[in-house]
Amino acid sequence: MPHLPHSPRLTPPRPWTRLSDSEWAALLPYLLHRSPQGRPIPELRARMDAIFHIACTQAPWREVPGAYGKPDTIARYFRRLTHAGLWPRLLEALAEAGPAHPLRAIEYFILRAARRAHRILGHRFLLLIRRIGLRTALPGPPWLLPDPLLSETLARLPFPVRLLAGRAPKSRCKAWFSSLSRLLRDAGGRARIPRSVRLAWA
Incomplete structure (x- = not known):
């Protein structure tokens, strides 16, 4: 099982050379x-x-x-x-x-x-x-690509328990559903990432 780093990272660029x-x-x-x-x-x-x-x-x-x-x-x-x-x-x-x-x-x-x-x-x-x-x-910025790890992201999202009982303020409900909507949108990624963005990605 590969070692998982504490946080994702970008690898510093290296100009191409022949293999040593x-x-x-x-x-x-x-x-x-x-x-x-x-x-x-x-x-x-x-x-x-x-x-x-x-x-x-x-x-x-x-x-x-x-x-x-x-x-x-x-x-x-x-x-x-x-x-x-x-x-x-x-x-x-x-x-x-x-x-x-x-x-x-x-x-x-x-x-x-x-x-x-x-x-x-x-x-x-x-x-x-x-x-x-x-x-x-x-192949592009992570926030523009499909996110197969959505379930782990959802697990970190605090669910308003009072929402289930119908006692949560409307503003709280709206904010939670807005966050959920963004997560579902991010899970699918962008249908098309502009070439300029892909080329600029480190």
Whole structure:
């Protein structure tokens, strides 16, 4: 079970660089080493450099530098990793890793790449991100995204017991139902988050 931090946090940005030997050694056990046909994948390290490069620059896959291989090949490998559960496993590993662990050095790269996986992995992935608290992996500001943890938020909302007995002041009832309405709205998130907001999100 991953360690849950005391409060959610944002990971400081780090400019993209190629993986160092220690970073690559820490990442390698989590990856898919063979193609669907069973052949060893050549230039695996270059593929991950390309994935992290695109994730950190927010560029489309077609802008993968030619030195790292064909953009379609890189994008397909990213999707394979995503369907294989790489990003949830890495997030859980980060939650358990100590401050000196080599994965910590590429935490920002991993979280930025994980943002691209949320459309494939859906709400359960957002739930994992919120529970672990690595907010940089979220694809936008938390208050604009669906909140699968609504039940925990509701548990912290003081319920006016007198409301049940019909003795609560109308103003108190109105305020409570207003809070409940906001929570239900927040649970669904925004139908569309403006691109400018997503790009500005750390």
